[in-house]
Amino acid sequence: xxxxxxxxxxxxxxxxxxxxxxxxxxxxxxxxAGAISATDDxxxxxxxxxxxxxxxxAILAAIAxxxxxxxxxxxxxxxxxxxxxxxxxxxxPLSRIQNVDVRQKALxxxxxxxxxxxxxxxxxxxxxxxxxxxxAEADALRTRLLASRSGVAPDYATPVETLAxxxxxxxxxxxxTANEIGLVAAALLSVFQAVQDSLVQxxxxxxxxxxxxxxxxxxxxxxxxxxxxxxxxxAGWLLSIAGAVIGYHGFTLERVGDExxxxxxxxxxxxxxxxxxxxxxxxxxxxxxxxxxxxAAVRIExxxxxxxxxxxxxxxxxxxxxRDAVAPLVARVLEGxxxxxxxxxxxxPRTRRRIFAxxxxxxxxxxxALALLHHPxxxxxLVLLVPADALARNAYANRRFAILDDYVVVRVALxxxxxxxIPRRKIQTVHVASSPFQRxxxxxxxxxxxxxxxxxxxxxxxxxxxxxxxxxxxxSAPMPGPAPVR
Amino acid sequence: xxxxxxxxxxxSEPSPQGDGTLPLLDPDIRPxxxxxxxxxxxxxxxxxxxxxxxxAACGWLLAGPPGAALAALAVxxxxxxxxxxxxxxxxxxxxxAVRHDDLVVKRGVLWRTTSIVPHARxxxxxxxxxxxxxxxxxxxxxxxTAGWVGGxxxxxxxxxxxxxxLRDQLAALSGxxxx
Numbered sequence: 001x002x003x004x005x006x007x008x009x010x011x012x013x014x015x016x017x018x019x020x021x022x023x024x025x026x027x028x029x030x031x032x033a034g035a036i037s038a039t040d041d042x043x044x045x046x047x048x049x050x051x052x053x054x055x056x057x058a059i060l061a062a063i064a065x066x067x068x069x070x071x072x073x074x075x076x077x078x079x080x081x082x083x084x085x086x087x088x089x090x091x092x093p094l095s096r097i098q099n100v101d102v103r104q105k106a107l108x109x110x111x112x113x114x115x116x117x118x119x120x121x122x123x124x125x126x127x128x129x130x131x132x133x134x135x136a137e138a139d140a141l142r143t144r145l146l147a148s149r150s151g152v153a154p155d156y157a158t159p160v161e162t163l164a165x166x167x168x169x170x171x172x173x174x175x176x177t178a179n180e181i182g183l184v185a186a187a188l189l190s191v192f193q194a195v196q197d198s199l200v201q202x203x204x205x206x207x208x209x210x211x212x213x214x215x216x217x218x219x220x221x222x223x224x225x226x227x228x229x230x231x232x233x234x235a236g237w238l239l240s241i242a243g244a245v246i247g248y249h250g251f252t253l254e255r256v257g258d259e260x261x262x263x264x265x266x267x268x269x270x271x272x273x274x275x276x277x278x279x280x281x282x283x284x285x286x287x288x289x290x291x292x293x294x295x296a297a298v299r300i301e302x303x304x305x306x307x308x309x310x311x312x313x314x315x316x317x318x319x320x321x322x323r324d325a326v327a328p329l330v331a332r333v334l335e336g337x338x339x340x341x342x343x344x345x346x347x348x349p350r351t352r353r354r355i356f357a358x359x360x361x362x363x364x365x366x367x368x369a370l371a372l373l374h375h376p377x378x379x380x381x382l383v384l385l386v387p388a389d390a391l392a393r394n395a396y397a398n399r400r401f402a403i404l405d406d407y408v409v410v411r412v413a414l415x416x417x418x419x420x421x422i423p424r425r426k427i428q429t430v431h432v433a434s435s436p437f438q439r440x441x442x443x444x445x446x447x448x449x450x451x452x453x454x455x456x457x458x459x460x461x462x463x464x465x466x467x468x469x470x471x472x473x474x475x476s477a478p479m480p481g482p483a484p485v486r
Numbered sequence: 487x488x489x490x491x492x493x494x495x496x497x498s499e500p501s502p503q504g505d506g507t508l509p510l511l512d513p514d515i516r517p518x519x520x521x522x523x524x525x526x527x528x529x530x531x532x533x534x535x536x537x538x539x540x541x542a543a544c545g546w547l548l549a550g551p552p553g554a555a556l557a558a559l560a561v562x563x564x565x566x567x568x569x570x571x572x573x574x575x576x577x578x579x580x581x582x583a584v585r586h587d588d589l590v591v592k593r594g595v596l597w598r599t600t601s602i603v604p605h606a607r608x609x610x611x612x613x614x615x616x617x618x619x620x621x622x623x624x625x626x627x628x629x630x631t632a633g634w635v636g637g638x639x640x641x642x643x644x645x646x647x648x649x650x651x652l653r654d655q656l657a658a659l660s661g662x663x664x665x
Contacts, residue, residue, distance in 0.1 A: 303632055428607050428631050428632055428633030428636060429601055429602060429603045429604070429607060429631055429633045429635065429636030429639075430601070430602045431599055431600065431601045431602070431635060431636065432599070432600045433594075433597065433598065433599040433600075434597070434598050434599075435596070435597050436596050436597075439598075447635055449631075449633035449634060449635040449636045450633060450634070451631075451632035451633055451634070452634070453634055454634055456633075456634055457633070457634050457635045469600075472600070472602055473602070476587075476588050476602040476603075476604050477587065477604075478587055478604065478606065
C-alpha cells in the first residue's frame with residue numbers, strides 16, 4: 001500500500017481534453033467572434049488564422065504540462081512536480097492543509113472526473129489544484145490528504161448530523177433577498193410609475209392643447225432612463241435568484257464527528273469538509289431585506305479560502321437560515337457557544353453623530369450640486385437628513401461588541417446587520433487605528449484580524465482610546481491553557 | 487439640521503495622546519533609524535519630479551509654455567512642502583517594540599495605527615532592500631502572518647545589520663502555529 005502511494009501519479013488523461021476546451025474558450029471563441037463580426041472576408045480569415053496559430057502553442061504547452069506533471073503523497077507531504085525545462089517541486093506538508101474540496105463542473109460530472117482544490121493557510125490563492133482526476137481517485141486522495149489532519153478520520157460509523165438543508169424554495173428566497181437589488185428595483189418601479197402617470201397626464205393634457213410635441217423631451221428621456229435602469233435591476237435580481245438556485249442546489253451542511261461537510265451545486269458540484277477546529281470566525285449576515293423576514297445568512301470562515309484569484313468562496317456558507325435557527329447552528333460549530341445569550345456592549349455614543357455627519361456631508365454635497373444646476377428641488381433634498389438621522393441612530397444602536405473569555409463578538413449595522421463571532425484562539429493580529437476625526441473625541445477603532453480573508457477582520461469603531469488599547473493588549477495576550485493543537 | 491445631540495461627557499476625555507505616545511508600551515518603543523527621513527524625502531522628491539513633468543505636459547497642452555511653467559511650479563510647491571514636512575512627521579509617528587509575547591508597530595501621521603503581532607502568529611519574516619535603501623545603508627523587515635489586515639507588516643528604516651538582527655530575533659521567537 002505504502003509503495004503504491006509513494007508512486008508518482010499523473011492526472012487523468014481527460015485533463016488534455018478539458019485543457020483544450022479551456023484554451024478554445026479563451027482563444028478560438030474570440031477568433032470566431034472576430035471572423036463573424038469582420039465585414040471584409042480577408043480580415044475575417046486573417047483573424048481566424050491568427051487566433052488559430054496562437055492556439056497551437058497553447059495546446060502544445062498544455063500537453064507538455066500534462067506530460068511533465070506528477071504528484072505523489074508521502075506519509076506527511078503532498079508533492080507536486082511540474083515544469084518541462086526547469087523542474088519545479090512544490091511540497092505541501094499535510095499538516096498545513098486546511099481543507100480539500102472536490103469540485104465538479106458540469107462537463108466533468110458527465111465524464112466522471114473531478115478537480116481537487118487544496119487549501120493551506122496564509123495563501124491568498126489555492127495552493128494546489130489537481131485538475132482533473134478520476135472521481136473515485138479524487139475522493140480517495142482527499143480522504144488520504146485529510147487523514148493525517150485530524151488524527152482520526154471520521155469513518156462510516158460516525159453519526160451524521162444535518163445542520164442545514166435548503167430546498168429550492170429556500171434558495172429562491174435566499175437569492176431574492178441576497179442583496180438590496182430587489183428593493184432598489186421596487187423603489188425604481190414606483191418612481192417609474194409616478195413619472196409615467198405624470199407622463200400620461202401630460203399626454204392627455206397635450207391632446208387637449210394644440211400640439212402633441214409640446215411634451216417635454218427631457219421628461220420622456222428621464223422616463224426611459226428610469227425604465228432602463230429598472231429593467232437592468234430586475235435582470236440582476238432574477239440572475240441573483242437563478243444563481244442561488246443553480247449554484248446552491250441541494251445545499252446540505254452536515255457535522256460528521258469533528259468535521260463540517262458541505263455539498264451543493266446543480267451544474268458544478270462542490271463537496272468539501274472543514275474540521276471544526278479550523279473555523280476562524282462565523283459571520284451572521286442579516287441584510288436589510290432579510291431582517292424583517294427573520295432571515296439571515298451564516299458564513300463559517302476558514303483560513304485560506306480564496307480560490308485561485310477569483311471571487312472568494314467561503315468554505316461553509318449557509319445562504320439562508322431562519323433567525324431562530326442561527327443560534328443552534330452556531331452552537332454546533334463553536335462548541336456550544338450561544339450567541340443569543342451574550343450581552344453586547346455599546347460603543348461611544350458619539351458614534352451616532354459621526355455616522356450622521358458622514359451621511360450629512362454627502363447630502364449637503366448633493367444639495368449644493370443641485371443648487372448649482374438650478375434644480376428647483378435643491379432645498380427639498382435636505383429632507384434626506386431625516387432618514388439619515390434614523391439610519392445613524394440605528395447604526396449606533398446596533399454597533400455593539402462583547403469580549404468574552406473565549407470569544408469576541410462584534411456587531412455592525414447600517415442598512416443590513418452583520419455579527420462576527422471570533423474564537424479568541426483564532427485572533428491573528430490586533431490593531432488600534434484612529435483617524436484625525438476620531439482623535440478629536442478621543443476615540444479609536446479596534447481591529448481584530450483573523451486568517452479568514454478580507455471580511456474576516458472585525459472592526460469595533462469608536463471606542464474610547466484607552467478602552468481600545470486595553471482591549472488590544474488583552475486580546476493579543478497568549479491564551480491561558482494548553483496551546484492550540486495544530 | 488444641526489448636529490443636535492448633546493456633548494457626551496460621560497466617557498473619557500480626549501487623553502493627551504497628541505504626541506502619539508503609547509502609555510502602555512512606551513518604555514520599550516524604539517524609533518526608526520534617522521536616515522529613513524532622507525529615504526522618504528528622496529522618494530517623495532522623485533515622485534514630485536514625475537508628477538511635475540506630467541503636470542507640465544498637461545499644462546503645455548492646455549495653455550502652452552506659461553501653462554507648463556505654472557503647472558510645474560504648482561506641483562513643485564505642493565510636492566516640496568510634502569517632502570519637507572511629511573517625512574519628519576512620519577519619523578516621529580513610527581516606532582516599534584519587541585515585547586515578551588508580541589511585536590508592537592506604531593505608525594501613521596493622520597491615520598494612526600498601532601498593531602500588535604503576537605510572536606506565535608508570525609509565519610515568516612523577510613528583510614528587503616531596494617536600490618535607494620542600499621545606497622543609504624537601510625533595509626526593511628516584513629513580518630508575515632496568516633491574517634488579512636496584518637498579513638504583511640513592514641518596518642522600514644532599519645540599518646541592514648539591525649534589520650537582519652530583528653528578522654532573526656522575530657524568527658526565533660515565532661511559534662510554529664497552526665491556524
